[in-house]
Amino acid sequence: MADRITYLLVDGENIDATLGNSILGRRPHPDERPRWDRLLTFTQETWGQSAKGLFFLNASSGLPMSFVQALRALGYTPVPLSGTAEEKVVDIAIQRTLEALHARTDDVMLVSHDGDFLETVTPLIDGTRRVGLIAFEEFRNAGFQQLVHQGMEFFDLEHDTRAFNAPLPRLRIIPIAEFDPAQFLQ
Template identity: 80%
Template sequence: MALTYLLVDGENIDATLGNSILGRRPTPEERPRWDRLLSFARDTWGQGAQGLFFLNASNGLPMSFVQALRALGFTPVPLSGEDDQKVVDIAIQRTLDALADRDDDVMLVSHDGDFLESVEQLLGGERRVGVIAFEEFRNSGFTALRHQGLEFFDLEHDTLAFNTTLPRLRIIPIDEFDPLQFL
């Protein structure tokens, strides 16, 4: 039975949300509802989903967050390394590379261009591969992979993972334009 692996680069999402969208550290109410992402992965491709949430635990393990992730159905992946190592990126790249030998589908939750090569190797066959991100901050290198079958999902608008509307300036496809949003 096919499975979707949902790989979450939580640091990248949190940094983009805080630095690029809000201009400050997000409050708990402004963070994604991670359970909705897992449901989105299941519903979008109509199959089971396994969520892997990668955490840099070099300075300790945030136990309350880890327990919350487990309660939501995620498998936390706590990592440690040297200060100059991007342990979350390294682990996600290794996971993407390992998935190349399997038939499972993959959704990556990140904006990071460091994953371009690993994502590209998953394309071109029967496997479905998607990137969930704020589309205006997604690394532009992913766009070139669309013709190879890479699918894109907006973290806010497609997954409905937020309880509040974020202050984003988003390019609106004309088919989705609603003038009442501006009046």
């Protein structure tokens, strides 16, 4: 469909927390974070259609203007949200966006590891649209595996999207077709 687009929904907090807590063991430096423009380009090229990037931000304690301006320059629409300390405003907003997409025919690519989205993303896997997940495979919620069997496409945040400037210190299972002994003989 010529006018079909992909909505790229980014749960930046989740990606940052996984990167910092589970992979690096510390807060990531700016140069260690994903190159967000590469995710938008990856989405467009992978599914061969335009993509609209929505980057959800918890702005309850203020709006990080330099980051918001950078996101805009990269082609994203920042979605700054606020709420009480008990509210997971980013999760709530992404869930509402996924629900709103039920009434549309557009495709969706979710960037998160969070199982809180399983209930709202599952109905989108209906055979009429493409639904994808971008995450670190070893840290994605186990519930997404069943969705992959139902037709959700999965893309590794580091290896498939090439969103990082340097290799991350991850231990991942390597498909034999991708094994390169030179990586281990350095």
